[in-house]
Amino acid sequence: MPEPTKISKKVCMLGTFGVGKSSLVRQFVYQKFDESYLSTIGVQLSHKAVGPLLDKKTNRPVHMNLILWDLAHLEKFDPVVKNYFHGAHGAVIVLDLTRPQTFREYENLIKPFFETNPESKLVLVGNKTDLSADDHPRTQIAEMAANLNCPCHFTSARTGENVELVFQTLAENIL
Amino acid sequence: MNDYLEKILRAAKLAFAVFDQDFFLQDASKLLAQYAGGRLQKKSATLWEVFPELIGAEDKITELLEQKAKKYELEKLSRFDQEGKLLYYTLTLFSHQQSTLSGAQLIVLITDTTKETSLEQQIQQQKNEIRLLHAKVNQYNAQIPNKIYGQSAHIQTVRAFIDKIAPIKTTTILLLGESGTGKNLVANAIHQQSMDQNAPFIEINCASIPETLIESEIFGYERGAFTNALTSKKGLLEEADGGTLFLDEIGELPHPIQAKFLTFMETKRFRRLGSTREIGVQVRIITATNRNLLQAVKNNEFREDLFYRLYVVSHQLPPLRQLGDDILLLAEKFIEIYAYDFGKKVKGLSESAKSKLMHYEWPGNVRELRNVIERAVIFAEHEFLEADEIILFELRPMATTTSVATTFELPENGISLTELEKNLLRDAIIKSDGNQTKAAKLLDLSLDTFRYRIKKYNLDNFSAY
Ligand SMILES: Nc1nc2c(ncn2[C@@H]2O[C@H](COP(=O)(O)OP(=O)(O)O)[C@@H](O)[C@H]2O)c(=O)[nH]1
Ligand SMILES: [Mg+2]
Numbered sequence: 001m002p003e004p005t006k007i008s009k010k011v012c013m014l015g016t017f018g019v020g021k022s023s024l025v026r027q028f029v030y031q032k033f034d035e036s037y038l039s040t041i042g043v044q045l046s047h048k049a050v051g052p053l054l055d056k057k058t059n060r061p062v063h064m065n066l067i068l069w070d071l072a073h074l075e076k077f078d079p080v081v082k083n084y085f086h087g088a089h090g091a092v093i094v095l096d097l098t099r100p101q102t103f104r105e106y107e108n109l110i111k112p113f114f115e116t117n118p119e120s121k122l123v124l125v126g127n128k129t130d131l132s133a134d135d136h137p138r139t140q141i142a143e144m145a146a147n148l149n150c151p152c153h154f155t156s157a158r159t160g161e162n163v164e165l166v167f168q169t170l171a172e173n174i175l
Numbered sequence: 176m177n178d179y180l181e182k183i184l185r186a187a188k189l190a191f192a193v194f195d196q197d198f199f200l201q202d203a204s205k206l207l208a209q210y211a212g213g214r215l216q217k218k219s220a221t222l223w224e225v226f227p228e229l230i231g232a233e234d235k236i237t238e239l240l241e242q243k244a245k246k247y248e249l250e251k252l253s254r255f256d257q258e259g260k261l262l263y264y265t266l267t268l269f270s271h272q273q274s275t276l277s278g279a280q281l282i283v284l285i286t287d288t289t290k291e292t293s294l295e296q297q298i299q300q301q302k303n304e305i306r307l308l309h310a311k312v313n314q315y316n317a318q319i320p321n322k323i324y325g326q327s328a329h330i331q332t333v334r335a336f337i338d339k340i341a342p343i344k345t346t347t348i349l350l351l352g353e354s355g356t357g358k359n360l361v362a363n364a365i366h367q368q369s370m371d372q373n374a375p376f377i378e379i380n381c382a383s384i385p386e387t388l389i390e391s392e393i394f395g396y397e398r399g400a401f402t403n404a405l406t407s408k409k410g411l412l413e414e415a416d417g418g419t420l421f422l423d424e425i426g427e428l429p430h431p432i433q434a435k436f437l438t439f440m441e442t443k444r445f446r447r448l449g450s451t452r453e454i455g456v457q458v459r460i461i462t463a464t465n466r467n468l469l470q471a472v473k474n475n476e477f478r479e480d481l482f483y484r485l486y487v488v489s490h491q492l493p494p495l496r497q498l499g500d501d502i503l504l505l506a507e508k509f510i511e512i513y514a515y516d517f518g519k520k521v522k523g524l525s526e527s528a529k530s531k532l533m534h535y536e537w538p539g540n541v542r543e544l545r546n547v548i549e550r551a552v553i554f555a556e557h558e559f560l561e562a563d564e565i566i567l568f569e570l571r572p573m574a575t576t577t578s579v580a581t582t583f584e585l586p587e588n589g590i591s592l593t594e595l596e597k598n599l600l601r602d603a604i605i606k607s608d609g610n611q612t613k614a615a616k617l618l619d620l621s622l623d624t625f626r627y628r629i630k631k632y633n634l635d636n637f638s639a640y
Contacts, residue, residue, distance in 0.1 A: 017307075018307045018310070037300075037303070039296065041251055041292055041299060042263070043252050045228050045252060045254045083247075086231060087234070101310075130518070132515075133521070
């Protein structure tokens with residue numbers, strides 16, 4: 001088996017404040033969860049390798065180092081934010097299952113994000129499954145994912161449920 | 176590099192790194208180690224290893240090296256340093272060409288902004304916490320059933336009553352029903368269906384306010400009306416102007432005030448205490464009681480004229496035990512609310528739990544059901560509540576307990592008759608909440624005998640249990 005190739009890709013975490021973007025990253029990178037809320041300012045950077053994945057074109061295994069851009073909730077759209085988005089290969093859009101009334105707020109983010117990175121790949125995430133037993137928000141999210149033509153997963157940053165899967169899926173799609 | 180240059184940079188909270196055309200690290204200030212940490216090995220380190228945050232910005236960097244752009248800046252970046260402390264910084268990139276012969280170099284400046292940005296973080300933190308709380312409260316309110324739930328014929332009658340009566344804003348309404356049947360829910364529903372969104376809904380429980388205060392509470396007072404009236408105060412009737420005043424337990428309204436209230440109902444005008452000026456208000460009056468008002472009239476506790484005035488438009492709310500499957504529907508609604516509230520993954524009721532709920536009398540009606548479910552959800556272990564997780568307050572005597580055995584076999588090893596007697600006496604006292612007459616009856620003893628025996632065993636201090 002050939003030595004895995006190492007590549008790095010930039011991934012943005014998108015979503016309204018408090019949906020659990022930072023918590024998902026923390027769970028994925030450090031396997032930790034914190035009940036208390038610490039609001040993010042600007043961008044918080046971290047990275048973690050996933051893989052090996054199989055590159056179908058070259059048939060070689062690949063280790064992908066994901067550079068995670070955990071973005072703060074953005075009040076308004078300024079040029080600084082465009083810089084944050086610039087060159088992203090993928091994005092995780094996070095929605096909070098317990099706050100269906102905020103589901104549509106990501107739409108303001110996704111448009112400028114796609115304008116900057118038309119080729120980039122998405123995964124839609126419904127987070128906080130440990131708090132929500134209701135099926136309705138899940139159905140809504142599944143429909144939104146179908147419209148965006150991207151995969152969706154339901155996660156809990158608290159229990160770790162499906163967190164790896166989200167980043168694994170995204171990495172495979174970026175490859 | 177000069178020693179003092181390092182000092183200057185440190186004081187200015189600046190670090191820098193220089194890369195050659197092929198993006199290999201050429202030079203750096205000592206402080207860089209704090210940002211780049213372990214990734215920093217001179218000579219072999221590349222730009223992307225030292226600054227992974229520049230992955231994706233390859234095109235921007237090429238522009239700099241080709242002199243097509245002057246600088247590229249990324250603000251308010253943050254990452255954890257090796258000690259786990261969050262550092263905030265700005266990256267500024269520009270190119271530098273020493274002579275036309277040498278290739279361009281890329282310079283990366285790192286400005287530490289931890290101090291300023293931490294302050295901004297604290298402010299944003301508070302803003303967002305408030306918003307999260309708001310969102311939580313809104314979600315919670317959206318789940319509270321201010322709707323009348325249920326499909327039974329009884330509930331449909333209630334709904335039909337509300338629909339019919341709501342548009343007629345001037346009618347006074349009397350709601351009858353056992354305690355806990357949701358009289359104020361119905362009052363609220365009538366209010367919401369008939370009034371503007373911002374119209375006031377004022378609620379007063381006549382039983383919970385001392386008789387001496389209730390008049391000033393409802394009608395308000397002028398300064399000097401009584402000894403402690405240092406200022407004037409609006410009464411609830413004025414507060415409710417343009418909306419609804421809901422008087423719960425109207426049966427407890429003191430007799431003298433009943434007359435004043437009746438006058439108000441007929442004229443829609445009243446005077447504050449200590450005032451000669453009449454005030455007119457537009458208020459819909461809804462009253463409620465769980466007492467038998469007719470009986471109260473017969474006992475001379477409630478004015479007959481007021482009773483008939485109120486009784487014109489009245490409605491009897493059904494007790495929960497008559498609502499059939501609605502009991503389960505309501506229980507499931509409450510489960511949804513409390514599961515959300517307490518962050519529990521409870522989805523519903525098991526078959527055994529359903530049967531338990533359906534076979535209970537519900538003396539406390541919907542309020543009792545709500546409390547029972549709240550408790551069950553808090554302690555729930557599974558997705559579906561089990562019968563033994565539903566704790567009911569059985570007050571009715573069980574039919575089977577009357578024929579308890581009064582004879583039993585003496586165990587092989589014998590028994591202490593004194594201890595047995597002591598235990599039975601103690602049990603009787605507890606069961607009758609310390610009421611000795613009742614306790615004596617439970618043991619079929621005369622009060623004197625009972626007293627003699629508890630004294631003998633030193634049991635006459637009830638609070639000791
Ligand atoms: N129960 C639960 N709480 C979560 C979950 N994810 C995040 N939280 C909490 O939600 C709040 C906001 O999370 P955070 O990651 O800071 O959200 P961000 O603003 O999107 O980065 C914090 O109090 C977290 O502890 C989850 O999956 N389950
Ligand atoms: Mg965050």
